[in-house]
Amino acid sequence: MEDSAQPEDKSRQALEVTLQEERSISRARDAILMANIKELNDVYDALREKLKELRRKDERIRSFEAELVRANKLSALGELAGSIAHEIKNPLISIQGFAKRIGQTGNREKVERYAKFIEKEADRLSQVLAKLLAFSRMEEPKADQISMNDIVDDTVLFMEHHLTRFRGVEIVVEKDPDLRPVSADRTHIQQTVVNLVMNAAQAMPDGGKIRITTGRDGTHAFISITDTGMGIKEEDLNRIFEPFFTTKDKGEGTGLGLSLCKKLIEANRGKIEVESKVGEGTTFKIMIPLDRT
Ligand SMILES: Nc1ncnc2c1ncn2[C@@H]1O[C@H](COP(=O)(O)OP(=O)(O)OP(=O)(O)O)[C@@H](O)[C@H]1O
Numbered sequence: 001m002e003d004s005a006q007p008e009d010k011s012r013q014a015l016e017v018t019l020q021e022e023r024s025i026s027r028a029r030d031a032i033l034m035a036n037i038k039e040l041n042d043v044y045d046a047l048r049e050k051l052k053e054l055r056r057k058d059e060r061i062r063s064f065e066a067e068l069v070r071a072n073k074l075s076a077l078g079e080l081a082g083s084i085a086h087e088i089k090n091p092l093i094s095i096q097g098f099a100k101r102i103g104q105t106g107n108r109e110k111v112e113r114y115a116k117f118i119e120k121e122a123d124r125l126s127q128v129l130a131k132l133l134a135f136s137r138m139e140e141p142k143a144d145q146i147s148m149n150d151i152v153d154d155t156v157l158f159m160e161h162h163l164t165r166f167r168g169v170e171i172v173v174e175k176d177p178d179l180r181p182v183s184a185d186r187t188h189i190q191q192t193v194v195n196l197v198m199n200a201a202q203a204m205p206d207g208g209k210i211r212i213t214t215g216r217d218g219t220h221a222f223i224s225i226t227d228t229g230m231g232i233k234e235e236d237l238n239r240i241f242e243p244f245f246t247t248k249d250k251g252e253g254t255g256l257g258l259s260l261c262k263k264l265i266e267a268n269r270g271k272i273e274v275e276s277k278v279g280e281g282t283t284f285k286i287m288i289p290l291d292r293t
C-alpha cells in the first residue's frame, strides 16, 4: 500500500512545487511588468514636460524671429535711405561745383565743357529718381492672362533696335509652344525681361549670345535668360539684388535694375533665380505660378 501511495504523494508534491515556482515566476513577472509600466509612465511624464518646455522655447524663438524681421526691415530701410542720400549727394556736389566754375570763367569753351558735365550728372540723377519712383509707386499687379511666349516676342522686338548698340550680341529664342498662359501683370514681366536682357548685353562687352528660353518647371512657367558674358563672382551673388549694388562704372549703372526685377516678380507671386560662373556666363530665371486647372 505504502508503495502505491508514495508516488502519488510525490507527484502531488512535485506538482505543488511546480505550481509554487510558477506562481513566484508570475509574481516576479508582474513585479517587473509593474516596474516597467511605472518606468514608462515616468518616461511619458518626462517627455510631456520636455514637450511643454520645447513648445515654450519654440514660442520664444518665434517671437524673437518676428522681432528680428522687424529690426532687419528697419535697418534695410535705414540702409536704403543712406544709399539714396549718397547717390543723390554726389551728382549734386559736382553740379554745384561746375555751376560755380561756369560763373567764374569767361572762357566759352570751358563753359560748354562744364555745361556738358552738369547735363551728364543731371541725367544720372533723373535716372536714379525714375527708378526709385518705379519702386515706390508700384501699383498692385494686374492679373492679365498672359503668354510668356508673347512677352518674349514683344520684348525681343522692342529691344532689337536698342541692342544694335551692343556689337556682336546675338539673341536666340527657344519657346515652349505648349506653355499655358499665366495670370500676371504684363508690364511687370516685360519690364523685368528688359532689365535682364540689358544686363546680359552689358555683361558681354566683346559680344556673345543671349539665349531666351520659355518652358514649364513643375507648377511654374518660366522665362530664362542666359548670356555668355563675364559671370558674377561668388561673393557678389547674394548682393546683386540689393538696391544700389553695382559693379559698373559711375554713370553706367544705378544698381537698381535687379532689385526692381525682384520686387516686380515677387509682387506677381513669382520668384527669380540666378546661376553664374565667372568667365562662362549667367542665367536668370523668372518663374510665375501656373493656374491650377
Ligand atoms: N547678366 C549678368 N552678368 C554679369 N553680372 C551681372 C549680370 N546681371 C547683373 N549683374 C551684376 O549685378 C549688378 C547689379 O545689377 P543691376 O541690374 O541691379 O544694376 P546695374 O545693371 O549695375 O545698374 P542698372 O540696372 O541700374 O543700369 C551689376 O552691376 C552686375 O555686377
Ligand SMILES: [Mg+2]
Residues within 6 Å of the ligand: 195, 198, 199, 253, 257, 258
Ligand atoms: Mg541692370
